[in-house]
Amino acid sequence: MTTSIDTANTTAKAKLNKFEQFKADKDGLLVKHELEQFAQLGWEAVDDTDLTHRLKWLGIFFRPVTPGKFMLRLRLPNGLLSGYKARTLAEIIQRYGEDGSADITTRQNLQLRGILLEDIPDIFRRMEAAGLTSIQSGMDNVRNITGSPVSGLDADELIDTQGLVMKVQDMITANGEGNPAFSNLPRKFNIAIEGGRDNSIHAEINDIAFVPAYREGALGFNVVVGGFFSARRCEAAIALNAWVPPDDSVVELCRAILEVYRDHGPRVNRQKARLMWLIDEWGMERFRAAVETAFGQPLPTAAPTDEMDWDKRDHIGVYPQKQVGLNYVGLHIPVGRLQASDLFDLARLAEVYGSGELRLTVEQNVIIPNVPDSRLAVLLEEPLLEKFSIAPSALTRSLISCTGSQFCNFALVETKQRALALALALDAELSLSQAVRIHWTGCPNSCGQPQVADIGLMGTKVRKDGKTVEGVDIFMGGKVGKEAHLGEKVQQGIPCDELHGVLRSLLIENFGAQPKSTAETHDGVVETGVMVTAD
Numbered sequence: 001m002t003t004s005i006d007t008a009n010t011t012a013k014a015k016l017n018k019f020e021q022f023k024a025d026k027d028g029l030l031v032k033h034e035l036e037q038f039a040q041l042g043w044e045a046v047d048d049t050d051l052t053h054r055l056k057w058l059g060i061f062f063r064p065v066t067p068g069k070f071m072l073r074l075r076l077p078n079g080l081l082s083g084y085k086a087r088t089l090a091e092i093i094q095r096y097g098e099d100g101s102a103d104i105t106t107r108q109n110l111q112l113r114g115i116l117l118e119d120i121p122d123i124f125r126r127m128e129a130a131g132l133t134s135i136q137s138g139m140d141n142v143r144n145i146t147g148s149p150v151s152g153l154d155a156d157e158l159i160d161t162q163g164l165v166m167k168v169q170d171m172i173t174a175n176g177e178g179n180p181a182f183s184n185l186p187r188k189f190n191i192a193i194e195g196g197r198d199n200s201i202h203a204e205i206n207d208i209a210f211v212p213a214y215r216e217g218a219l220g221f222n223v224v225v226g227g228f229f230s231a232r233r234c235e236a237a238i239a240l241n242a243w244v245p246p247d248d249s250v251v252e253l254c255r256a257i258l259e260v261y262r263d264h265g266p267r268v269n270r271q272k273a274r275l276m277w278l279i280d281e282w283g284m285e286r287f288r289a290a291v292e293t294a295f296g297q298p299l300p301t302a303a304p305t306d307e308m309d310w311d312k313r314d315h316i317g318v319y320p321q322k323q324v325g326l327n328y329v330g331l332h333i334p335v336g337r338l339q340a341s342d343l344f345d346l347a348r349l350a351e352v353y354g355s356g357e358l359r360l361t362v363e364q365n366v367i368i369p370n371v372p373d374s375r376l377a378v379l380l381e382e383p384l385l386e387k388f389s390i391a392p393s394a395l396t397r398s399l400i401s402c403t404g405s406q407f408c409n410f411a412l413v414e415t416k417q418r419a420l421a422l423a424l425a426l427d428a429e430l431s432l433s434q435a436v437r438i439h440w441t442g443c444p445n446s447c448g449q450p451q452v453a454d455i456g457l458m459g460t461k462v463r464k465d466g467k468t469v470e471g472v473d474i475f476m477g478g479k480v481g482k483e484a485h486l487g488e489k490v491q492q493g494i495p496c497d498e499l500h501g502v503l504r505s506l507l508i509e510n511f512g513a514q515p516k517s518t519a520e521t522h523d524g525v526v527e528t529g530v531m532v533t534a535d
């Protein structure tokens with residue numbers, strides 16, 4: 001759709017960049033009506049811009065590394081899944097054998113692998129029947145909206161965000177149909193709504209984040225805006241100086257900010273098109289005033305403090321819920337990778353032991369909620385928990401990885417397998433009395449968020465012995481939870497085959513790791529972290 005872009009952008013219209021040009025020529029959502037035809041034609045015959053760009057408006061990603069085997073990115077608001085949905089997705093990827101898999105992402109989402117374009121019409125029918133959608137999940141759209149994975153379960157939460165997150169998604173996607181009002185933003189856009197105390201959703205790295213705050217005794221949300229990462233610039237979100245109650249005002253404020261960004265956000269240079277660039281250009285006062293006008297009524301100023309005052313939790317292990325006699329069980333999924341059989345098993349466990357619900361976390365793990373005390377011991381004996389542990393070793397436990405070169409054409413290095421192998425090897429050698437969060441990202445695009453990690457590893461190419469080899473730049477100092485802040489690059493150009501030794505030294509010197517042979521005791525070592533409440 002053509003939006004009412006402001007004067008600066010209109011002046012620039014004559015020199016629209018490639019992306020703005022193809023969006024102006026034909027809105028991405030329009031390929032929805034051509035899917036049957038594409039399926040019959042085969043991917044080789046589909047127009048190149050439709051194939052490599054517009055299909056992303058439906059969540060369908062052509063992957064140059066595996067031509068013909070597409071990635072399908074879903075939307076799972078607040079990370080909510082169910083046994084029924086998991087089984088539907090398992091059936092979808094099962095038909096692709098070894099090519100079919102599902103990755104849990106750092107936005108509590110799933111990306112399915114191995115998808116054939118000719119199957120898409122059937123897949124979309126099955127997904128619709130199961131209440132699943134992938135609409136507007138790629139390109140210049142709002143990404144999966146995140147919320148606390150223990151929303152509605154956590155005794156200490158302040159606001160249950162599940163309904164609000166769903167309402168915001170429905171507003172943006174027109175109830176999953178696809179919404180041309182928000183399908184041509186200047187760039188991608190991230191929204192998070194936190195209802196707990198531990199900043200479980202990394203508020204600071206979102207374009208809009210709602211964080212719980214009391215204003216004059218009333219519980220609602222302070223709002224921060226403009227957080228983003230890119231290869232050239234990373235910024236933590238800053239205060240909008242606004243507070244809203246936990247009701248439809250949240251939906252309306254998202255709508256207002258999106259309208260301002262859509263109509264005035266910079267579109268000339270895609271490297272400078274995220275929301276923060278508009279805030280920079282206008283200043284916060286003008287930006288806030290424009291948002292207030294679009295909101296349609298005065299915005300209360302922010303509460304003086306927010307309630308995010310806990311260290312971040314990873315939810316792995318067994319924890320009592322606010323509902324007496326029920327527990328949630330967090331399973332560790334190594335680097336977020338699931339096969340069809342895993343999804344079938346998770347669906348079964350959720351239905352047999354819980355209430356049929358599953359939750360995904362931004363740490364790429366799975367939670368089974370609503371397990372009665374009486375069922376807990378049997379659940380913990382299930383063979384799947386040997387693979388997806390409730391007590392993984394320390395470094396493996398906190399490991400995050402983006403896709404890397406196995407499927408992503410931007411990647412400069414292989415990430416997931418290497419990340420897992422290194423974490424397991426270092427776990428075998430070292431004892432740690434604190435969690436160390438290691439994040440891998442295959443290139444400077446930073447999808448794996450190395451800047452929020454204790455140790456962030458960003459793929460790069462390095463010259464070694466006259467050859468170009470895979471390597472990493474190392475980031476340190478990222479802090480999550482209360483008083484979150486971004487880490488910075490501390491070393492660069494480490495060849496991957498030297499990384500084991502470099503990480504070992506970093507862990508010993510900076511995080512108190514002890515070589516296992518010399519460790520005096522395992523008391524207090526972060527290797528179990530399990531709180532079992534059943535007898």
Ligand code: HEM
Binds near residue numbers: 071403446
């Ligand atoms: C120009 C910059 C970027 C490009 C070109 C880019 C590209 C991609 C691609 C191609 C994928 C899918 C790869 C695959 O799994 O096959 C991906 C996934 C992802 N990216 Fe990025 N990315 C960029 C920046 C970022 C940034 C800054 C973040 C946030 C820190 C981010 C977060 C994610 C996440 C969370 C996923 C998983 C899918 C999801 O749940 O949305 N990306 N990105």
Ligand code: SF4
Binds near residue numbers: 405
């Ligand atoms: S960080 Fe780079 S390699 Fe990893 S998913 Fe993003 S674009 Fe691909």
